[in-house]
Each structure stands twice: as C-alpha cells, then as structure tokens.
Amino acid sequence: MRIPMPTSTFRRRMLSIGALAATGTLMLSGCAGGFDDSGDAGSGDTPTRIVAAIPTDPTSMDPIKSGALVVLSVFFHTFDQLVTITADGELAPKLATEWTANDDLTQWDFTLQEGVTASNGEAITAEDVAFSYQTILADPTGENFAYLSSVASVEAIDDLTVRFTLKSPFSAFPRNTSLISIVPADTYQEMGADAFAQAPIGSGPYVFDKIQTGVSYDLVRNDDYWGTAPAIESISLQPVSSDESRVNGVLSGSLDVAPIGPTQVESVESQDSAQVFSALSNGVVFLGVNSTSGVLTDARIREAIGLAIDKEAITDGLLSGLAEPASTTLAPAVEGYSDDVKDPGYDPDRARELLAEAGYAGEPIPFDYATDGRIPLSADVAQTIQASLEDVGFTIDLRGADQQAHTLKVRGREMQGIYLNTWAPSTVDGDLPLTDLYEPAGNNNYAQDPRTTELAAEQRGVEGDSRLDVFTDLLSYSNEQGYYVPLYVPMNNYAADPDLDWTPRADGLFDFTQTSFK
Template sequence: MTFSRPRRRPLAAGALLSLGGIVLAGCAGGFDEPSGDAAEAATTAIVAALPTDPTSMDPVRSGALVVLSVFFHTFDQLVKITADGEMEPKLAEEWTPNDDLTQWDFALREGVTASNGEEITADDVVFSYQAILDDPTSENFAYLSSIDSVEAVDEHTVRFHLKQPFSAFPRNTSLISIVPADTYQEMGADAFAQDPVGSGPYVFENVQKGVAYDLVRNEDYWGDAPEIESISLQPVSSDESRVNGVLSGSLDVAQVGPTQVSSVESSGSAQVFSALSNGVVFLGVNSTSGVLADVRVREAIAAAIDQEAITESLLGGLAEPATAMLAPAVEGYSDEVAGTAYDPERAEELLAEAGYAGETITFDYATDGRIPLSAEVAQTIQGYLSDVGISVDMVGADQESHTLKVRNKEFTGIYLNTWAPSTVDGDLPLTDFYEASGNNNYAQDPVTAELAAAQRGVTGEEREAVFAELLDYSNTQGYFVPLYVPANNFAADPALDWAPRADGLYDFTETSFQ
C-alpha cells in the first residue's frame, strides 16, 4: 500500500458482514439520537470516540494530546497545525523573529471575543502563557521551556523572549490554548474547568468527565462557521467498543488498531481513513554497551531486518518502512536520507568483520501500549536477527515499566520504542535522540548534539540541510534503527467527509457528511 500524506483509504466496494448483536459498550451520554423529521439534522452532529479521558478541561493545567481534540474546537491557539502538518495562522495573523531567532513577535487578529463576550487581546495571551510558566505541574510546562519571558507590546502584539535561538518556536504555540484572563481569574481554575469559556469555533454545552464532552457551534465565532453544528467527544478506552460503536452507528468516527481495519472495511457499514502518522517506530541502541560499541554490529542489526516484510505482512500494509528518525509528515524530514537496505548477507559479513562470536544482546520491548502489535513486531525482529546469527535475550514488560526504563536509560542492549512529536516538527525528537539530556541518547556523540542545536538557529533550506546531515549521520553510525512509520486508522460513518491529521487528533472544523 502506498500512502500520501495523509490519505483516505476508501471502503472496499460491495463487502458485507452481518453485524448480529454488536453493541457499543462504554459510550453513555452525549446528544440524543434524532428521529422522525429530526433525522435529517443528524448530518450536522458528530459523535467521536476519545481513546482516553482527559485529565481536565482547564487548558492552563491540561495539555496531554487527547485533550487537544477538545481544545482545538473550543479555544484559539496562536497558530494551527493542519491535517498534513503545515502551519497556518489562527489567533495570530503573522509572526516574525528577530535576526538571531531569540525573540518572536505575534500580531493578533482584532475583534476576537470569547463566547461570553470578553475580548481576547495580547493581555490574555500573556496571562495564558505566564500561568503555565508559573506552574511546573502543568502538562504544558515542557512546551514552554524555551521561553524566558512574554510581554504585551500593545493590545494586539505579543512578544516572546527566548533563552536561546529557536526557529521552531511558532509550532510550539499550536499546543497552547488562550483563555480569557478576566473570566478565568474570576471563576478560578476548578470552576473554569467545569464550565470552560473560549473563543474557538465551538462552545461547551456539557462537561461530563468520563462520559462526554458536548460542544455546539459558536455562532459568534470570528472565523468561518463550520458545517457541523454539534460534536460529542466520548472517552472509549476499549478498542473493541470503539469499532462496535462505529459499526452499530453509536459513533461516527473512532480510532482503531491495524488488526481491526479489514473487518471494518468488509462490514459494509463503515469506511476506513488511514493516514501516515507523525511517528516512527524504531530500535534504540545502547551503542556504548558490549558488542554494540562496534558500529559494524549496529549496522548488521539494521541490515538484518526486512522492514518491507514487517509493514506489508505483519502490519497489513498499514505502515511504511522508515528511512530516518523522522516521519514524512514532520518538519525536518528529508527524502534524501537513505535508510539501511535489507541485506542479510551483508549483515553476516559485518558481524564476521567485527569478530562477533554470538554474544547475547538484550532486547527490551513493551508487551502492550503505545505500539500496536509490539510483541509480534519484537518477535519478528528476533527472528531476523537470529537468521544472521545474532543472539538476543527477549525481555518483555508492560508499557509503564518499559517507559520507566526509557526515562532512566536502563537498557543494556536494543529496545523497541516510538516517537511522535506533538508539534509535528523534528526539534522535539532530535532533542531526545541526540542531545546530552535525551532519554534515548546513549551515544552522547558531540557531533549529533552540535547539529541538533544548530537547526534551532537557522530557517528554511539551511535548517532542512542540517536535519538531513544529522539524520544521515545517525544512520551511518547505527545509533538507532528506524523501522516503520505507522498509519493512524479510523473507522467512520460511510458518509463522513473528513481529513485525518498526521498526529491522530480530531479537527472537525472543515468536516461534513456527504
């Protein structure tokens, strides 16, 4: 299967499946289903499943990815990341840096008001950012680590002073929602989270934690009015319940796993949207440990793995082989960077040159969680390594335990991991892969650290060239083995006309039913 960025994967024509007694589990609340003459209005309402329940509807304190599917509809951010990873104006009409990229000015739209009539100005932007900076427990705090201070230059201009040059800073602002400062302070954080007020294209109608977040169209929105009048976002943690919800009509759209796609396509009751994600599944390598300190052994591991077979056979074509540590949708990706070709004979030659004598390499992986079919992927990789004579000790663990080992840099061999930057920009993963404090940086190579820092001080083609140099160098050194870019897959109502985002989040502002 060949993907564009992102692409729609249509329903297979003529396929049928008897649904029998399929029902939706875990989807209470939301809007009432219309009947009779009101049925026609159903085409202006969407019920969508969230994979988990957000921690809070307070955008100062809450910023985990799942909640952004709510906040993108109900609040304004300075800029917007589009479905295909591009950046465009939102609350800010334009943004300009100073010469050394340590200062950014954002010019705001005039005449923007929150749904309660409070005008949104530079003071509200400053308040929203400063409130996060003053609260290290905020889920948004890490996104603002580059900020030294923020000020209102005038009523419609905000200036950010940064600690160092940062060319990708505007992308970070796509994750920070702006609250009306007076309303937020008058209500207090807890009350605001129960009855949030924003300036986005939708307003909150009902907040039922764990049940549903119901939104209705903001008739006073400053921008173009979306066609969809109401949205109910409902937490549904079970993969099976999400699929059943779409097939039974209780849900209009829900993310599904790769193993569920074929059954949805053959149902005749739903369509499937698949788009390459912003993430890369990869093998991390402790390049300072034992036989892995030899670059030839690391190169042999990469050459031993048939990425094409993994994506086509194991993952059913719902992924593409990765050539680098950034996905095609991510700013900084370069199609000029070549991956390591599958060549088991070359792998055996490299191992012989390195004097590898069958020493066991530990292979850590999560048995569940962030990577679908992670255990199966790990076992397949074990098979390829065994075929060329590499002995591995398989160590499976639950996702939480595996993540702790990532954060504490406890791996002694190779490990299965994934990285998907929420900003859809390469800066975040490069920091983690190649800079001194990075959780995945075992090599501690000053060359990668220098290049990772250098891309922040340049823009345009210069920045792209730095990315390409760094990603190519990483491949030649075997610091990581990029495996594949998975697709985000969604089951949906057959009539839904929608473009899924590379980051897997929802944006229904340009959505309709055919």
C-alpha cells in the same frame, strides 16, 4: 522547504456491521451520553452532529493546567491557539495572523486577529495571550510548561501584538504555540481555575454545552465565532477505551468516527456500511541501540542489525500495509523530514559479512520491548525482528515487559542492548525528537556523541532550507553510525460513518472545524 506527504499515505475503505458479527465482537456499551437523538438526520437531511470516540478521559478542561494530547481534541474546538498545525503537518495562522522573529531567532512577535471575543463577549487581546502564557510559565510542574521551557518572558506590546523573548535561538518556536490555548484573562481570574474547568469559556468555533466526566464532552457551535463558521452544529467527544467498542459504536450508529487498531482494519475492510480512514501518523517506531554496551560498541555490529531487518516484511506482512518503512527517526509529516536521508536497506548477506569481520562470536544481545501499550502488535514486531537477527547469526535475548516498566527503563537509560520504542512529536516538528534522541540529557541518547549534540542545537538557530540541511546531516550521520534503526511509520486508522467528509490529522487528534457529511 517542506516535503509533501506521499500520495499513498491516505486511503479510505468501506466496512460493514456484518464483518464484526463474524468475528464475535460485542456491541458498544458504556458509550451512552452526550446529545439525544432528536435533530439527527433520520429523514434524509444531512447530519449536523458528530459523535466521536476519544481513547481516554481528559483530566481537566482547564487549558492552563491540562496539556495531555487527548484533551487537545476538545481544546482545538473550544479555544483559540496562536497558530494551528494542519492535517498534513503544515503551520498555519489561527488567532495570530502573522509572526516574525529577530535576526538571531530569540525574539518572536505575533500579530493577532482583530475583533476576537470569547463566547461571553470578553475581548481577546494580547493581554489575554500574555496572561495565558505567563500563568503556565509560573508553574514548572504543569503539563504545558515543557512546551514553553525556552521562553524567558512574554509581554503585550499593544492590543494586537504579543512578544516572546526566548532564552536561546529557537526557529521552531511558533509550532509550540499550536498546543497552548488562550483563555479570557478577566473571566479566568474572576472564576478561579477550579470553577473555570467546570464551565470553560473560550473564543473557539464551539462552546461547551455539557461536561460529563467519563461519559462525554458536548459542544455546540459558537454562533458569534469570529472566524468561518463550521458546518457541523454540535460535537460529542466520548471516552471509549476499548478498540472493539469503538468499532462497534460506529457500526451500530452510536458513533460517527473512532480510532481503531490495525488488526481490526483487515477484518472489516471488504464490507460496505462504514468507511475506514488510514493515514500516516507523525510517529516512527524504531530500535534504540545502546552503542556503549558490549558488542554494540562496534559500529559494524550496529550496521549489521539494520541490514538484517526486512522492514517491508513488517509493514506489508505483519502490519498488512498499514505502515510504511522508515528511513529516519522522523516521519514524512514532521518538519525536518527529508527524502535525502537514505535508508541502509535490507541486505542479510552483508550483515553476515559484517558480523564475521567484527569477530562476533554469538554473544547474547538483550532486546527489550513493551508487551502492550504504545506500539500495536509490539510482541509480534519484536519476535519478527528477533527471527531476522538470528537468521544472520545474532543471538537475541528477548525481554518483554509491560508498558510502564518498559518506559521507566527508557527514562532511566537502563537498556543493555537493543529495544523497541517510538517517537511522535506533538508539535509535528523534529526538534522534540532530536532533543530526546541526540542531546546529552535525552532518554534515548546512549552514544553521547558531540557531533549529534552540535547539530541538534544548530537546527534551532536557522530556518527554511538551511534548517532542513542540518536535519539531513544529523539524520544521515545517525544512520551511518547505527545509533538507531528506524523501522516504520504506522498509520492512524479510523472507522467512520460512510458519509463523513473528513481528513484525519497526522498527530491523531480530532479537528472537525472543516468537516461535514455528504
């Protein structure tokens, strides 16, 4: 069973160039490149080109070697994957028309679409799928290997059937295949990996026109594409690291769509020359809790922390409505989310009572957070939480560090108190967060509770409603024990051309195959 995304999680707003002029921001520079302006709709014709900003420069255009999320915005257009995850987190066919598993979910057979060819005419069959996966599996140090760590073997049964044999039951395995792009095996081997990365060839709806590292990745529509032809004829994906430059690029007309920071939305939302898209992401910002450290070993202290924090004050006040309070460590778009998992709520009086019952005497609790990086306004969020906790009687030792240092402490399981963190599963499935939050090797799993280990493993061996029931039990138990305090689900925000007809994805990646201009 799937829980639909709330209707309030997607909205559009209009903005204008005048708003940014008032804030003193600079016009976009360093965004040049890509297609020239010939062929643009300057005479009233509907545009057929999109220029979009990506936040960082991809490391490689070889989908065998590169698995960073930013590059998937390129690969979704130029290569096929067995399945796709839709904008709202649903699983749907792509190169595979259907997939089935054996009774214990250790063997998965995928049936492929007939008549698929790469842009150079090479047929794409089960052998190409097997080659792509086998090549990734042969390099445990590769960026894509983690998505396939459950795979024992992969083989082509016939031209249109590929079989995956897993090391153990894994009900969510099809979602992992949405991140693995298929290359034409003969072409890849003849060219070699390095040459292929310079002139990639896939079977997707677009082909590479020009690669200018650090400047743009230019794609044109594949007229021989086996599927439905997209409306947009050409795409230029351009690395632009600055939030201000991305917004100004849209407002100046050099970009059609770009991700922006939450602080920029409020300053421009009342204007009228560009759209703002805001949609709930697939991530949750939460407080991690070292439940084995000092006073935090007492469940009453952990419960008091959750009850002391007014989540709506953060989402509606600090974040200006560009987030929604979270009740679990999974976002609504993520498979495994359930409305049946209840939030303990905001009750500062009860928090004070619990502290008194526990005999809390003001012992300082370290609170680590990153001053930059993955969580926008992280310092403000941390300070707001600190104030709420101190208001009910906690003594909080706030400890800010840069993102790299903070991440190293998370990975080393070195937190001594509470800490600000976030999880956004690339598969839009709860299995990845559960592995990290509730299993013994997880970076965030201080509790090492056998019950969470058992439930995290159990969900892999069941499907449908039975799997959702396991998620509900695990996440409800986690809330009761106070192992984490889910805070909020942030929104992905974009500035866009006012005529762009587009649906943003929960994972924040670009897919323009069903996009057009009005």
